[in-house]
Amino acid sequence: MSKPVVAIVGRPNVGKSTLFNVLAGEMISIVKDTPGVTRDRIYADVSWLDREFTLIDTGGIEPESSDIILSQMREQAQIAIDTADVIIFITDVRQGLVDADSKVADMLRRARKPVILAVNKVDNFHKFMPDVYEFYNLGIGDPTPVSAASRLGIGDLLDTVISYFPEDKEEEEEDDRPRIAIVGKPNVGKSSIVNKLLGENRVIVSDIAGTTRDAIDTNIVHNGKEYVFIDTAGLRRKNKIKEELERYSIIRTVTAVERADVVLMVIDAVEGVTEQDAKIAGIAHERGKGIIIVVNKWDAIEKNDKTMREYEKKIRTVLSYMPYAEIMYVSAKTGQRLPKLFDMIDMVIENQTLRIATGVLNEIMTEAVAMQQPPSDKGKRLKLYYITQVSVKPPTFVIFVNDKELMHFSYTRYLENKIREAFGFKGTSLKFFIRERKEKEQ
Ligand SMILES: Nc1nc2c(ncn2[C@@H]2O[C@H](COP(=O)(O)OP(=O)(O)OP(=O)(O)O)[C@@H](O)[C@H]2O)c(=O)[nH]1
Numbered sequence: 001m002s003k004p005v006v007a008i009v010g011r012p013n014v015g016k017s018t019l020f021n022v023l024a025g026e027m028i029s030i031v032k033d034t035p036g037v038t039r040d041r042i043y044a045d046v047s048w049l050d051r052e053f054t055l056i057d058t059g060g061i062e063p064e065s066s067d068i069i070l071s072q073m074r075e076q077a078q079i080a081i082d083t084a085d086v087i088i089f090i091t092d093v094r095q096g097l098v099d100a101d102s103k104v105a106d107m108l109r110r111a112r113k114p115v116i117l118a119v120n121k122v123d124n125f126h127k128f129m130p131d132v133y134e135f136y137n138l139g140i141g142d143p144t145p146v147s148a149a150s151r152l153g154i155g156d157l158l159d160t161v162i163s164y165f166p167e168d169k170e171e172e173e174e175d176d177r178p179r180i181a182i183v184g185k186p187n188v189g190k191s192s193i194v195n196k197l198l199g200e201n202r203v204i205v206s207d208i209a210g211t212t213r214d215a216i217d218t219n220i221v222h223n224g225k226e227y228v229f230i231d232t233a234g235l236r237r238k239n240k241i242k243e244e245l246e247r248y249s250i251i252r253t254v255t256a257v258e259r260a261d262v263v264l265m266v267i268d269a270v271e272g273v274t275e276q277d278a279k280i281a282g283i284a285h286e287r288g289k290g291i292i293i294v295v296n297k298w299d300a301i302e303k304n305d306k307t308m309r310e311y312e313k314k315i316r317t318v319l320s321y322m323p324y325a326e327i328m329y330v331s332a333k334t335g336q337r338l339p340k341l342f343d344m345i346d347m348v349i350e351n352q353t354l355r356i357a358t359g360v361l362n363e364i365m366t367e368a369v370a371m372q373q374p375p376s377d378k379g380k381r382l383k384l385y386y387i388t389q390v391s392v393k394p395p396t397f398v399i400f401v402n403d404k405e406l407m408h409f410s411y412t413r414y415l416e417n418k419i420r421e422a423f424g425f426k427g428t429s430l431k432f433f434i435r436e437r438k439e440k441e442q
C-alpha cells in the first residue's frame, strides 16, 4: 500500500544533494506537471529492483558556525527519525570522522530505525578503503563506501536500503482502517480539527506498538468504525529560517500523504486560498490520493448567500488541477459540519477503490466516440479500440488506440468526463494510460 520512506541525513558538503540527484535522476519518475508543485528536489520517487520508495533530502542551507551545524543536524536527524522507514546517514571520507557525526550517530542509534552508514567521496576504492574503516567507530554498523559523483557503490547501497523494507505489505494489509492525513499551511487549524473530532468521538489508544510514527497518529471511532488521523501540525517553529521551515513542512506533508488513503487539505477561510495551498494540495494530487478540500474557520468570516459560491470559484481556479475534489466548509471552533467529514471520507475511499466492469466501460466509450468524433491529423483519425480498468487507488484505466500521437490530452479529458458522468468518482483522480495496438489485432 503505502511506499516506504527513505531519508538522507548528513553534514553540509558531504554530498547529500549529489547522492540524492544520482538516486533520483536515474532511476525515478517524478510525477510532474502539477502547477504549483515545488520544483525543489526535496523528495522523489525512486524504484530499484521492483521496489518503490520515496526519497527525501533533509538537508537545507549551509550554516556558518559549527554549533549551528550540530543543531541543524539534530533537527534533520529528528525529521528523518519521525518520518522515515530507513535512514541513509552520509559521511565524507575526505573530511574523515568529525564530532558532529558521532553525536548524530548516537541519536540515530537510539531511534532504533534502520540506519545505513554511507561513506561518500570514495572515488577510488583501493586508495580510500583504509579510511573507510575508521567509520566503524560510529557504532552504527558497517560503512558502505560510495562515490556519489562517480556513481560507485550506488547499487550496493540501494540493495541495502530495500533489504530493510517489510516483505510485501503483509502487515499493512491486516490494518484496513482508513488513514486520513490532515495537511495544510501552518495555523489553518489542522490540530484544532483533530482535537474537535477527538472531543466528539470515542478515542482509543493506538494499538500498533513499536513505531515512532504512530505517536502522531490519532485513532478515532465514529459510528462504531475506526479511523486513523495522521496529523502534520505542530512543527516547532523556534529558531527556524523560512526556507528551512518550508522544507520540513513539505517533508512532513509528503510522508503523511504517502501513508494516507484520503487527504484533508485544510484551507483557512479568513486567508482564502493561496499558491502555497496549491503546492501542498499538489502533493496529494500527484500521488493519486483521495482528496477533500476543507475550508476551516467558516465561523470567522462574514457571509451572505453568495459567499460559498465565491469561495468555490476561487478554489477551483487556484486548485484547477483537481476539479474532482469535494469542498467542505467547516469550523473546528463550533464543530459546524465536522461530523459530515466521516461520510465524505467513506465516500472518497469507496470511489478510490471502485472497479468498473470492462463491458460497461466500453459501452461508455463507444457512446462517447459516437457523440464526439475523435481527433485526426494529416488524414489519419484516432481509433479507440478498447478500454479496461487495471487498478484502483487511484482508479487507473488503459485505453488501446491505433496511434498514440493522435490521442490528445483534451480527448482523454473528454472520456474522463464521460466516465465521471456515469460513476462520479468524486474525490479521486483517475489515471489513464494510452497504448497502441495494431489494427488487425482488434
Ligand atoms: N570527490 C567527490 N566529491 C563529491 C562526491 N559527491 C559530492 N562531491 C562534492 O562535494 C561537494 C558537496 O556536495 P553536495 O552534494 O552539494 O553536498 P551536500 O551535503 O548536499 O551539501 P549541503 O547542500 O551544503 O548540505 C560538491 O562540491 C560535490 O561535487 C564524490 O563522490 N566524490
Ligand SMILES: Nc1nc2c(ncn2[C@@H]2O[C@H](COP(=O)(O)OP(=O)(O)OP(=O)(O)O)[C@@H](O)[C@H]2O)c(=O)[nH]1
Binding pocket: 184, 185, 186, 187, 188, 189, 190, 191, 192, 193, 232, 233, 234, 235, 296, 297, 298, 299, 300, 330, 331, 332, 333, 334
Ligand atoms: N475562528 C476560528 N479559529 C480557528 C478555527 N480552527 C482553528 N482556529 C484557530 O486558528 C489557530 C491555529 O489553529 P491550529 O489548530 O493550531 O492550526 P494548525 O494548522 O494545527 O497549525 P500548525 O500547528 O502551525 O500547523 C488557533 O488560534 C485556533 O484557535 C476555527 O474553526 N475558527
